Amino acid sequence: MKRMLQFLALISMIAFLAACGSDEEGSNAEDSTASEGGETYKIGATQIVEHPSLDRAYEGFQAALEEAGVNAEYDxxxxQNDQNNVKPISDGFVADGVDLIFANSTPSALGALQATSxxxxxxxxVTxxxxxxxxxSMEEAGENITGVTDLHPDAIKETxxxxxxxxxxxxxxxxxxxGEQNSVKQVEEVKAAAEELGLTVVERTVANSAEVQQAATTLVGEADVFYIITDNTVVSALDSVVGVANDQDIPLIVGExxxxxxxxxxxxxIDYYTIGYRTGEMAAEILTGEKSPSEIAPEYPPEIQLFINKGAAEEQGVEWNEEWDDAAQFIETPK
Known part of the structure; x- marks a missing residue:
């Protein structure tokens, strides 16, 4: 009888240990599943001002990281189009110990680079x-910085x-x-291209978006065509230029x-979503440790094409060229 009781006790102990082992394996399985989600990275994202093009680039950046399976929290x-705000923003990211900075514009990128190496x-x-x-160079990244520009080498000449x-x-x-370095560079390129073709360039400079409408108005009578490049200050107040162009039948050529x-x-x-997306792909490689920034050469946008707004052409008194029907991609202004 005693031996029988010892045998039963042994069986019970074995069953108990087996159950413990099963629980431990289940716990390990849960830990493994939890770790499959991967690390969550903190990204500081900054741009000089909020307007559709920059916003689209930021959307593309986020989409690329999500599709790459990278978990990210964004700050x-x-x-707000104030250069005085650029340095404190970048310094704040450094103090917070972010894993990566997404700098969406030339001033933002310069501020970030000055803040951290x-x-x-x-x-x-960035133009x-x-x-x-x-x-x-465009063949060599910096030690901790790389990315995608927003100006195709042929864009200004084609325009x-x-x-x-x-x-x-x-x-x-x-x-x-x-005051925007990228704008000065573009204007210089426009003037050089225009001079070769015998075109005259008439300039007006502004310090803030509130001055844009008045500057555009003073060009009436001097300019046959408006050309607004990818200047953050002016683009943020583009509606005022559109109003002048429509009222005065002046064709408005733009930068994006x-x-x-x-x-x-x-x-x-170019499509700003596309360059943001490509930048996000680069960020994914860096965050996951596949590459360092210095191993990814900066890039130009992959391609450009002609975009036309038929409604704007009519509003601005543009005589339609039937060749545009096949050459252009058409965009409409939302009603």
Whole structure:
């Protein structure tokens, strides 16, 4: 009888230990499942101002990380088009110990680079990353910074050629903020291209968005065509330029498709969502440890094309060219 009781006790102990082992395995399985979600990275995202093009780039950036399976928490900060806000935003990201900074505009990228040499920085919506001092060349990234520019090498030339072909011997009116380095660079390129074709460029500079409408108005009578480049200050107040162009029958050429949607007539431009998305793909490689920023060369936008707003063309008195029917992608202004 005693041996029988010892045997039963042994059986009970074995069953108990087996159950414990099963529970431990289940616990380990749960831990494994929880870890499959991966680390959550903290990203500081900043842009000089909020307007459709920059917002689209930010959307593309987030989408690329999500599709790559990278978990991210974003701390978004807009400088509200005030250069004085750029440094505190970048310094705040560094103090918070973010894993990566997404700098969406030239001023934002410069501010981030001045704030840190350790945290990876991904830029986009930058016109000339080399001239701005962000990277040594378009074939070589910085130690902790790389990204995608928003100006295709042929965009300005194609646009000026378009103006010359459709509005020959015209004068081109430009409004821009001389405090934006990317804008100064673009205006210089426009003037060089225009000079080769015998076009005249008439300039007005502004310091803030409140001055844009008045600057555009003063060009009436001097400019046959408006050309608004990707200047953050002016684009944030583009409605006021569209109003002048529509009232005075002045064709409004712009720098990107979002401005066409807002009432510009035409552009040889890019989709900002696309460059943001590509920047997000780079960020995913960096955050997951596949590459360091210095191992990813900066890039130009992959392609440009002609975008036209038919409604804006009619509003601005543009004589329709049937060749545009096959050459352009058409965008409508939402009603």
């Amino acid at each position: 978004f900060q807009s400088a 350790d945290i990876p920085i991904l830029f986009t919506s 000339d990353a080399v001239d701005a001092g962000l990277v040594p 000026v050629d378009f103006i010359d072909a459709e509005f020959p011997d015209g004068s081109v009116g430009m409004v821009y903020n001389a 498709p979002d401005s066409v949607e807002k009432g510009g007539f035409a552009t040889f431009g």
